[in-house]
Amino acid sequence: MYQEERLIGILQHMQRHQRIAIEDICELFDVSRDTARRDIVKLEEQGRIVRTRGGAILPTLTKEVSAYGERLMTESAGKGAIGKAAAGLLRSGDYLFMDASTTVRHAAEQIRTEGHVVVTNSMDIAGLLSPREGFQLHLLGGSVHPVHRFIYGARTVDMLSDYQADKLLIGTGGLTENGMTNPFEEEGYVMREMIRRADQVILLADHTKFGLHQFFRIAGLERIDKLVTDREPPEGLKAALQKNDIEIIIAEGETTA
CATH class of the missing domain: 3.40.50.1360 (Rossmann fold)
Known part of the structure; x- marks a missing residue:
């Protein structure tokens, strides 16, 4: 599975549960902890999540507003x-x-x-x-x-x-x-x-x-x-x-x- 596909899956999981742990990513997508951490870093760089100890949560404040x-x-x-x-x-x-x-x-x-x-x-x-x-x-x-x-x-x-x-x-x-x-x-x-x-x-x-x-x-x-x-x-x-x-x-x- 490509990283972009995992990122979409991670966000979908977080929409349902509001948060995700490194262990969840490893289990859901059968990847290593290092790969899971890289996915979390990528989503943080995109401003999609807030990184926490051992995982991530969705931002409390939604800032994106489409035309x-x-x-x-x-x-x-x-x-x-x-x-x-x-x-x-x-x-x-x-x-x-x-x-x-x-x-x-x-x-x-x-x-x-x-x-x-x-x-x-x-x-x-x-x-x-x-x-x-x-x-x-x-x-x-x-x-x-x-x-x-x-x-x-x-x-x-x-x-x-x-x-x-x-x-x-x-x-x-x-x-x-x-x-x-x-x-x-x-x-x-x-x-x-x-x-x-x-x-x-x-x-x-x-x-x-x-x-x-x-x-x-x-x-x-x-x-x-x-x-x-x-x-x-x-x-x-x-x-x-x-x-x-x-x-x-x-x-x-x-x-x-």
Whole structure:
């Protein structure tokens, strides 16, 4: 087996278990301890892991953020299923907040109900929904992030203080037992204000967000009412969600509480 193949296998193991020991690598891939150490060093050089005595752990802080177009295509099947399930939670006439996440954009594409009033900081969602007959679209003002296509800033948060909505469809960069996180502090302030002003918070997050912790904490789990995802969360996270009475909706149709 080539080193690159082992590195992929090591990372896959760590995604499931969060850590790996030198002995685990030796056993899993039938290699020597020296080879296992070289693999760990290589992954550390790539910034993929944190080396520890006798092995490695995944970094606590996730720093990589892909451009909007790339994120839109990543896990697109799962995000599409999540979007369809989330759109099915809406009722005609709902007043909605929608943030600028790519998964929420998938939900916007799937809306089949009518008569919505939508407030958003997403340029793409505004463009998608503004031609829809019977929709009222309010695009928040402020500064525009040219790469990630969201609107943010003090003016954005101030405008939100004038609105109240029935439901919020919101994404997240990471989801752990400690709550929702985002790589961008300024966008996080906008998302936090949307949460404050929505009667029901519906979080849309595919399985790749589980266990990730990014720079800015948006809110704790207690602020979420429903989670729409594409796979069962890991046991620790699932227990924390259940403790906070969050309804878990699996996009394939299975629902647990």
